Amino acid sequence: MSTLEIGVKETLVAPWPEWARRATRGRRLLEAGTYALTEGAIAAGCRVFAGYPITPATDIAEYMSKRLPQVGGYYVQCEDELAGMHACAGASLGGLKAMTATSGPGFTLMHDAYGWAITNEIPLVVVDAMRVGPISGITGAPGQGEFYIARYASHGGNFETIVLSPSSVQEAFWLTIDAFNLAERFRTPVTILTDQVISDMWEDLFVPEDYDALDFVVPRRHNLMMPFYPVGSADLDVPPNVIGHGTGVCVSAYTHTEEGYDIEEMEAQWAQTYRLINKIRHHRDQLTRYETVGVEDAEVIAVAYGANARTVKTGVLEARRRGVRAGFVRLITLWPFPDELFARDLPYVVCELNYDGQLVREVMRSAPDGRTVRFMGKSAELHTVAEVAAGLEGVARNGRVPELPYIWTEVR
Amino acid sequence: MSDAPTKARTEILISGFGGQGVIRMGQILGLAAIKQGHRVTMLKSHGTETRGGYVRAQLVISPEYVDSPVVENADVFVAFSAPAYKKFFDFCRGKILYDPEMVEAIRPDAPERHVAVPATALAKERFNNVLFANMVMLGALTRLGGLDVEAMKKAMLEVIPRFHEQNLAALELGYTLPAVVPA
Structure with missing residues (x-):
């Protein structure tokens, strides 16, 4: 299939x-x-x-x-x-x-x-x-x-x-x-x-x-001079700092200036944090990677990543075969979290390999209505195709995941 | 492979003790299929022991990308040990190849699905070494599954570093066993 x-x-x-x-x-x-x-x-x-x-x-x-x-x-x-x-x-x-x-x-x-x-x-x-x-x-x-x-x-x-x-x-x-x-x-x-x-x-x-x-490999470049840290800037493609090429660089675990010197000032703290957060947040469009199957007409969407996504995808196709309009979202970029993939207001069934519920919490936060997000946690073994199909069928027809051995559904 | 698998997805489950060459056997099968243009996944699970522990190889062979790599309904199940036979019997809906020296009692239902391949006994008898049992079994599986024996030999020579002559002979021996040769 x-x-x-x-x-x-x-x-x-x-x-x-x-x-x-x-x-x-x-x-x-x-x-x-x-x-x-x-x-x-x-x-x-x-x-x-x-x-x-x-x-x-x-x-x-x-x-x-x-x-x-x-x-x-x-x-x-x-x-x-x-x-x-x-x-x-x-x-x-x-x-x-x-x-x-x-x-x-x-x-x-x-x-x-x-x-x-x-x-x-x-x-x-x-x-x-x-x-x-x-x-x-x-x-x-x-x-x-x-x-x-x-x-x-x-x-x-x-x-x-x-x-x-x-x-x-x-x-x-x-x-x-x-x-x-x-x-x-x-x-x-x-x-x-x-x-x-x-x-x-x-x-x-x-x-x-x-x-x-392989011309798509980004080569290593060398930053040979100050500033070592473009604090206050979200710029990408700043060459990394390097030592030993007639160059040195200050590294520090403390809040630092653009020269790399320790500093205890609010202004410097703000500028450094601005860079560390926003060089990633401002370029999320260059970071988001994912796969979708059948989301266009979906009434319920299964969400997974990693190895588990393999059996979940087959489970989605099996649910389709049973007449459920199931869709599939596989995250490749986990962080920064791609909130925009969960913009549609429909039930999401999150399948992940833990019982405490981790990915599911981010989907709940991102979805228009977190109450429509369902959890199918498993541990130590991949979800089976049968489990995923049963879960999707249950949510599509009765609004809930049926009771299945070793499947955890509660998120608190 | 030459005339198989014709359907979209073939599932093969091999299991036994560590050291019997379960993973090697799966590796050769998988490589032969890749060389014939198929997509292949092989999950291997094992205990922490190098020898004696439990080992399982789950292979899926398909003309297209394999989504689920998990064998839930094996077309062929190769049982190299009694615990493996008991544990995975229900994951198979097709033929079961078993080594009667290791699996002494088979289930009374569905005798037509069972094929006894005395791989361990033959390896001891012909080569004075049980290590060749997996190649005897691979030969039997090749014949029973209608797979290309020449492709299998080529893949085997690539994967196994030494004792090529004996391994080829063991594969041939399995391939020509009366139990697997069509009447």
């Missing part, structure tokens, strides 16, 4: 369909998501990986330790995740594109470094391959528990973050290039929030032959 057979419209808003049309020479492989994340990084010009292994992100570290020396890069095995991300920040300040990868238990350890990278505008890519929690949960089972943690990846407030989530091995490849591009253009860390299924699963993967010929 496909969208074609059902006769509904499918839309993907992202830069990579165009990239795929341009890069047609390459190899078709059967590879894991971790492989695609690694190759996407290499293709994007990543030359440093520093981190600490953890299931299900360990294979990224392993692939990187093999691939980086082949392209003149550096693999650094650190003592922990905190050191790993700080080392990446250092490498990026040294002029090289850098990435680290972890899972939830390591991601929370990175938050100090994440804050340093945000406030000092250091481009980086961080992969969080989510497993189910709380804390260490089950190593080999998927979760989506870091939706909010990825948004608030540091303490103290006064910043926006960019978080992307792929839902296939192929998309993981293109999206990683996209993440590096956005990190460079916005001068900020970008999180790839993936999950155990996408990172561990194997799938057909097209990999372009010649990475040097």
Whole structure:
């Protein structure tokens, strides 16, 4: 059963369909998501990986330790995740594109470094391959528990973050290039929030032959002079700061001036925050990526992201087959949150891999009437097609999700 | 593949203990399908042990992009262990290939869906090594599924780094087993 057979419209808003049309020479492989994340990084010009292994992100570290020396890069095995991300920040300040990868238990350890990278505008890519929690949960089972943690990846407030989530091995490849591009253009860390299924699963993967010929990769540029921090400005494409090229730069965890010196003035606090928030908020049109299916005539819309979106999409098509006019929204950009995708006043059914309800709260906030938003939380296993179809059918016909084993519907 | 799968989506479920080559078998199947122009997903789940733990490969092969990668109604189920057989029997609506040395008792209902492939016994007998059992099973599955055996051999040589001669012989052995050769 496909969208074609059902006769509904499918839309993907992202830069990579165009990239795929341009890069047609390459190899078709059967590879894991971790492989695609690694190759996407290499293709994007990543030359440093520093981190600490953890299931299900360990294979990224392993692939990187093999691939980086082949392209003149550096693999650094650190003592922990905190050191790993700080080392990446250092490498990026040294002029090289850098990435680290972890899972939830390591991601929370990175938050100090994440804050340093945000406030000092250091481009980086961080992969969080989510497993189910709380804390260490089950190593080999998927979760989506870091939706909010990825948004608030540091303490103290006064910043926006960019978080992307792929839902296939192929998309993981293109999206990683996209993440590096956005990190460079916005001068900020970008999180790839993936999950155990996408990172561990194997799938057909097209990999372009010649990475040097990929003209859509944003190259690393160097800011060689002051101001280091264009506070008070929302400008994009400011070259990142670099040290060691006859250059230096002040970095600080404190509120700073455009020279990078610590300052305790309201005016400086305002100007720095204006930049960190608005360089992202003012350019949301360049950040929003998503997929929709059959939303035009929908009476109910299922919402999902990541691996879970795979079975949810099939569930939507199954509901269509049963006569429910179901639609599908798959978020790729999770943050900044694309409120505009939920502007229509109809019931939304949010399927995510946690029981506490995270994505669902943002949909409730964005929708014209939050009371029409329904929750189908699951944990450690993807939603089945049957569950999603039953949920959509229930909401379309009776206004509620029927009782199903292991499906959590309450949001408080 | 040559004359299969003809319908949109083929689901294959392989399960056994860690170390039996369940994932390798799925990898070869998947790569052979990709080389023939199909789209493929393979979910693998396993315990934390490298050997002895539980392993499952869920493959979906389709001419189009595969949305749900989850095997809910397998067209073929390969059972390499008794716990796997018990656990996943209900996820299969098609043929069940089982190794009688590992799966000693099969369910009395639907005997026509069961095909005994003595992969472990044959691997021990012919190659003096149980490691080749997965290739015997792959050969049997190739024949039973009407798949292209030459494509399978090519994919296998790409995936397996060593002992090509024995692996090819094991695959051939499975492919020519009387239990799977049409009368």
